[in-house]
Amino acid sequence: MIARFGTYNLLEGGIDKDGSEHRRMSQIAILGPLDIDVLSLSEVKGLDKDDWRRLYELTDTLKMILLGLAPSQRHNGDGSPNYTALLVRPDTVQIKSCNPRMGSGAFHHGAIRALLCVKGVDYRVFATHLSWTDGAERLAESRWFTDYAKGSTVAMGDFNEDSPTAPQPDWSKIPQELHSRYRLVRDDGSYGDADRRAMGNLLSAGYVDPCAHLGQKAEPTTGHYYENEKAPQNLDHILVGDAAKRRIRRYWSPKDDVTEKASDHLPRLLDLSHACGNSH
Numbered sequence: 531m532i533a534r535f536g537t538y539n540l541l542e543g544g545i546d547k548d549g550s551e552h553r554r555m556s557q558i559a560i561l562g563p564l565d566i567d568v569l570s571l572s573e574v575k576g577l578d579k580d581d582w583r584r585l586y587e588l589t590d591t592l593k594m595i596l597l598g599l600a601p602s603q604r605h606n607g608d609g610s611p612n613y614t615a616l617l618v619r620p621d622t623v624q625i626k627s628c629n630p631r632m633g634s635g636a637f638h639h640g641a642i643r644a645l646l647c648v649k650g651v652d653y654r655v656f657a658t659h660l661s662w663t664d665g666a667e668r669l670a671e672s673r674w675f676t677d678y679a680k681g682s683t684v685a686m687g688d689f690n691e692d693s694p695t696a697p698q699p700d701w702s703k704i705p706q707e708l709h710s711r712y713r714l715v716r717d718d719g720s721y722g723d724a725d726r727r728a729m730g731n732l733l734s735a736g737y738v739d740p741c742a743h744l745g746q747k748a749e750p751t752t753g754h755y756y757e758n759e760k761a762p763q764n765l766d767h768i769l770v771g772d773a774a775k776r777r778i779r780r781y782w783s784p785k786d787d788v789t790e791k792a793s794d795h796l797p798r799l800l801d802l803s804h805a806c807g808n809s810h
Contacts, residue, residue, distance in 0.1 A: 531804040532779065533622075533648045535768055536566040537657070537686040539795035541755075543576040543584070543610070554584065556792040558591050560784065564799065567619045567648050569594065570657035572639070572688040572795075574613040585615070594619050598630030598657070600640025614687065616642045616657040622649050632656075633674045638667060641674060651804050653774070654678050658687040662711055665691065665725025672728035679736030683771030684802075688795060692764045693739055693748060694730040698723055703761040712763075729767070737769040740781035740800055749783050755794035768800040777802040 538561065544554025561569070569592070577585040589596055594617040602612035618625065624647035632641040638661035646655050656675055661667040668691060675685050691712065692699075701709065714722035733739060741748040750762030770778055780801040783789075789796050 531649050533568075533651065533802045533804055534564070534566050535568045535684055535686060535800045535802070536561075536564065536797055537570040537572070537688070537766055537768055538797040539572040539659070539688045539766065539793060540575070541573055541793040541795065543574055544792070545576040551584075553792050556788055558588055560789055560792055560797065561588075562591055564784075564797075566592070566594075566799070567622045568646065568653075568655060568684070569617040570642075570686045571615040571617065572659040574599070574615045576610045578611060578613070589617060592617065592619075593621070597625060597644060598628050598642035600630050600632075600642050602639045602659075603635060604638050612639065614640045614642060614657055614659045616644060616655070618646065623647065626652075633671075636674065637661070637671050638663060641671075649804050651777075651802075652682055654681055654683045654771070656683070656685040656687075658685070658689075660687065660689045660691070660728060662690050664710060665712075665714060665727055668725075668728035669731060672731045675732060675737075676735035679732065679771055680773060681771045682774045683737070684768060684774070684800070685732070685737060685771075686768040686798070686800075688765060689729060689767050690765055691726050691729055692724060693741070693767075694726045694733065696724075696726075696748060696764060699761040699763055701761070704759055708759070732769055736772045738772060738775040738778070739767070739769060740778045743770075743775055743778050744781060746781070749785070749796075751783055751796040751798060752794060754790045754796070766795055766798040768798055770800070770802070774802065777804065779803045
């Protein structure tokens with residue numbers, strides 16, 4: 531039996547500045563056939579209008595329910611509020627607990643913590659969107675998840691940074707004014723290499739990167755959308771607690787013309803095998 535987890539950054543909720551919802555409809559079409567059991571969504575933005583009609587259109591199509599919704603705690607004051615959402619498939623997931631405001635005030639965006647029984651196996655699940663502003667803030671946010679690194683845990687979302695062992699991006703392909711988001715800022719204000727301390731912290735605590743576990747090359751989830759930011763990076767992750775690492779079976783991102791136009795991030799999917807039930 532396979533349990534499928536997914537994470538997807540919707541980029542402004544799939545709604546363009548001119549009001550077009552073509553991307554939003556594409557996102558629904560992309561997610562529909564994937565049969566995801568537990569889904570983390572970042573940038574759930576603009577879907578709160580009309581009493582959340584658009585969000586419930588998504589959940590109904592996916593045959594999922596909304597478990598938690600965490601509003602971003604800091605924003606620039608422009609546009610609609612930004613949210614992180616956690617969705618589950620009620621046919622395959624038993625909800626034991628959920629805290630949609632984990633670490634209230636400690637996150638730029640937010641984090642949701644849930645205890646779920648997914649196809650007969652218990653998981654502590656985290657859905658989050660780590661800060662876009664800088665690596666130091668992401669590192670501080672990552673500390674909220676390290677206590678659970680050795681358990682039957684799944685931590686997923688847009689982490690806004692690549693794995694520590696990934697090659698350095700071609701910085702010439704990223705606008706200079708955006709470098710401080712991704713690079714270590716030295717004491718004198720100059721830039722160093724990519725700041726990946728949050729990911730390094732999570733992995734050092736005991737979380738397992740499915741790419742490393744499976745011995746496969748990490749696929750970039752960004753770098754395909756913006757003409758002025760063509761540096762591929764793997765910023766979206768589904769990490770697994772050490773106790774559940776033997777269940778890892780498949781880890782991938784659907785990539786084609788449709789997914790590359792639907793958002794600046796590709797979806798990320800993880801399959802865990804439950805052949806041994808709750809045993810490790």
